Amino acid sequence: MRIQTPLFGEIEIEEKQIVTFSHGIPGFEEETEYVFLPLDDSQFVIMQSVRSALYFxxxxxxxIYVDYHFEIPRAELxxxxxxxxxxxxVYNIVVLRDELEESTVNMQAPLIVNIRSMKGKQIVLNQFQVKQPLFPNGIHVTNG
Incomplete structure (x- = not known):
């Protein structure tokens, strides 16, 4: 199946790569099918809608946060x-800012994906912040 993406142009994906969020994600309930695409050699991944240009x-x-632990509620399991x-x-949505050190990650609402059933759901965990620094220890640039 071919899809059009804003970042990669037209790409070929297989049906088995599609993760279904049966109720979408909050604010984007109409978008229920996504594919996860690695972004070069970085730690980032693009969560691309299969049906539109929407991506996260x-x-x-x-x-990033080694102390980030939570239990998935039984209903979601x-x-x-x-x-x-x-x-x-588990993935968390990133908000990139013009000033990279001001970028944040939503730790309160992780995306949980079952890679066997290819079902996903965003859950809300009240013990975490929506806007945590993406780079809690600062940005480290190395010459490679």
Missing amino acids: IVVNPFP TQLQLESEKDVV
């Missing part, structure tokens, strides 16, 4: 058909 920049939160923690991938 997401990141695996655990390398059932909805996502999660049986093993090995089937779970």
Whole structure:
């Protein structure tokens, strides 16, 4: 299947790559199918809608915030058909700013993906902040 993306142009994806968010994500309920596309050699991933130009920049939160731990509520475990923690991938939505050090990551509403069933859901965790610094230890630039 071919899809049009704002960042990569027209690309070919396979149906088995599509993650279904049965109720969309808050604010974008009409968009229910996404594909996750790595962004070069970075830690960032593009969560691209299969049906429109909508996309989000997401990141695996655990390398950034090593103390980020939570339990997935039982209702979401059932909805996502999660049986093993090995089937779970967690992403958080990033908001990039012109001044990169001002960029944030939404730690309050992680995206939970079951990579076996290819079902996803954004859950809300009240113990975390919506706008956490994306670079809590500052930006480190190295010459490579």
